[in-house]
Amino acid sequence: MAVIVKQVELSWLDRTYFWPIFKGMVITMRHFLRQITTRTKDRYTVQYPDMKREMPEGYRGLHELKRFEDGAIKCVACFMCAEACPARCITIQAEEFSDLNLTQGFEEKRPAIFKIDMLRCIYCGYCEEACPKDAIWLRKDYDLAAYDRLSMQFGKWDLMNTYADADQKDRITMDPSPSTQTKAGLE
């Protein structure tokens, strides 16, 4: 498809160069003045490590493994996410779990090891869709970097704590012990 370029006939004012140059200079000066009079946070440029862009709804960033109020993991180690993962980055080892006193008392399995290799993950969100328990979410963190490959292997506790600070929750490093109170209530 050929494009016919229209020859623009310049007026004598345009052919002097000086008037168009003057107009262009007014434009650049307007940009300059606008830029120096805007405050830093209103400018187009996001000063990355100091400022972060708020990601839109539906953005798929770093994973979080959800937990119940009392700190017990929601995941039931059903392997659906590991099966759905096109990059094969999720490793799960299930363990039997028969203490019926926790929130999830009616479940029988939970992950002993839940590992995501963040170097392989493509953030497609299939694990989130596949999860029957809504236990894995991809949320808004995107600045994922480390100095070695090993620290990009996120284990179970890392994944449960990824958004702990953002949600103002406690960081947990072990499964909660059965509480006698709830045990009494159930009985």
Next chain:
Amino acid sequence: MTPTQAFLSGNLQAYILVALLLFVIGLATVLIRRSLLIQFMGVELMLNAANVALLAFARFRGGDVQGTVFYLFIIAVAACEAAVGLAIVVALYRHKQTTDSDRADSLRQ
């Protein structure tokens, strides 16, 4: 001031000597070197030797305005010479792929 001191601090004799030496070097360049461009520079040097002599005389013998006016005319001649000479060199290079004056001898048969 002894004559030697006067010479070293620049009297008329000293300036004329410099001018003469410049002229001789320019002449040697034109006669001995073969590249036309270098010969051309030699011609410039000879013109400048004339300039130095002219302005030195103008200074030490009075009438320095006239000397400078003549200097201007010499500059004009040098500029003409530069334009035409370089044009000839470029034309020769296009014709014979050389700037050597010895090889530009097609008139000599």
Next chain:
Amino acid sequence: MFLIFALITLVGALLMFRLKNLITAGLSLVLCFIGIAGLFLLLGNPVAAALQIIVYSGAIVVLVLFVIMLLASHEEEKPEKPRGIQRWGSAVTVSALGVGAIWIVKNSKILASPTTPNVDPMTLNRLGASLFREHLVGFEIAGLLLLAAMIAAVSLVKREL
């Protein structure tokens, strides 16, 4: 001061004469011209010094260097044949001329007679007044000469007119 500038001038000229590489020869010619401009300053003629720099180093030598780069002949070519007679003949002539020149300058009575140099420096005003009052015809002829040279240069170099 005179010695310094005279040395710069002569060394520049000698380098120009000796250097095989055309570009370095051209640059030493510039050095020589700067020395000459210094000599003009010492002669109380700053206008001539400025013109020397502007016209000779700023225009003519730049033009020569430009042509050298354009023609891609940065080195002098090998001689076709030795031409011994011409080379040695011109060397002898030139050195005889040089020695004769030095002898003349040394023994000249007119040059050696002590004179007091004119001291007020040349200005553009005086030069212009003289140029346009007394040498107007010469000025016009120089203009014509420049025009003719320009036309000649263009007609020599342009491939199709």
Next chain:
Amino acid sequence: MDQLSALLHMSPATLWMAFKVVLVFAGPLTLAALMTWVERRGSAMIQDRIGPNRAALFGKWRLMGLPQLAADGIKAFMKEDLVPPHAHKFLFWLTPILAFLPAALGFAVIPFGQSFQSGGQTYHLSLLDPGNGMGMLYPLAIGATAVYGVLVAAWSSNNKWAILGGMRASAQMVSYELGMSLAVISIFMTTGGYDPHQIIAAQHGMWNVGPQFVGFLVFFTCMFAETNRLPFDFAEGESEIVAGYFTEFGSMKFALMYLSEFIHLVTASALIVTLYFGGWRVPFVANPGVLLSVAAFLGKTLFFCWVFVWVRWTLPRFRYDQLMKMGWKVMLPLSLANFLFHAFLMFRRG
């Protein structure tokens, strides 16, 4: 002044000269260093960016990116000083000096403030006192030698991009010198003298930019070509010939050449101010005194430096044939017409 010179066992003239030498050398150098900052931050602001602002003094004070200058200088010192193979070693080493010297010398005749009297002696605020016979021919002559920095850089670095840049620069500078000189000469004519002090004194009632607006436009445009700034920066032409004449230069050599470009910029602005905008004159103030006049000169010069930056980030580069056409067919006739017009006016006035 007298007491100070007595304290240092110097004559007042010598002391004043030494002071001026330091000032005239350090002033443009400092301004040029500042201009690199203005160039980078200003261009960023014009393009709605932020520009360099990460370098910080002691890791704390960012000062709007000013420590970047120090960081760049230190970086240039630390880098390896590389000479490309088959380069002409001596000329390659000489080049930064050839580029830097004309730039640093050019400022010497420009008066940057009103002359003042102290202890029965007049002190002039320019390195060369008036009546030296050189006058405004001096910056023209020095500017004419500036092309050697480019040419020698181009040839000595044995690089085809460099030599293309050098050839472009030499033809361009010679072409634009004509229009520029004619514009300056018409100022000499209307002033009746060519000493910068005289030129400033003649701009008492009205600045030269009023009657000589065409000449100003021509001179200003030619200054872009002479300083190798953007609409005419063919010597560099980074989108076509890598970096032009300083493709092969690194470390402190590059820093010096880069800096000398900005000193050229400052000198060009100072020349424009002296020739067309009344030098140190302040509007409506007949006798501004030393401090005010220096401040006025500095302000005007900085404004024109900024205009150079501003134009650079507004206009695209010309094509080379357009440049030549503009130089010979527009700038030269325009300044000739300006010259003839003023000659005619002076002839009519008698």
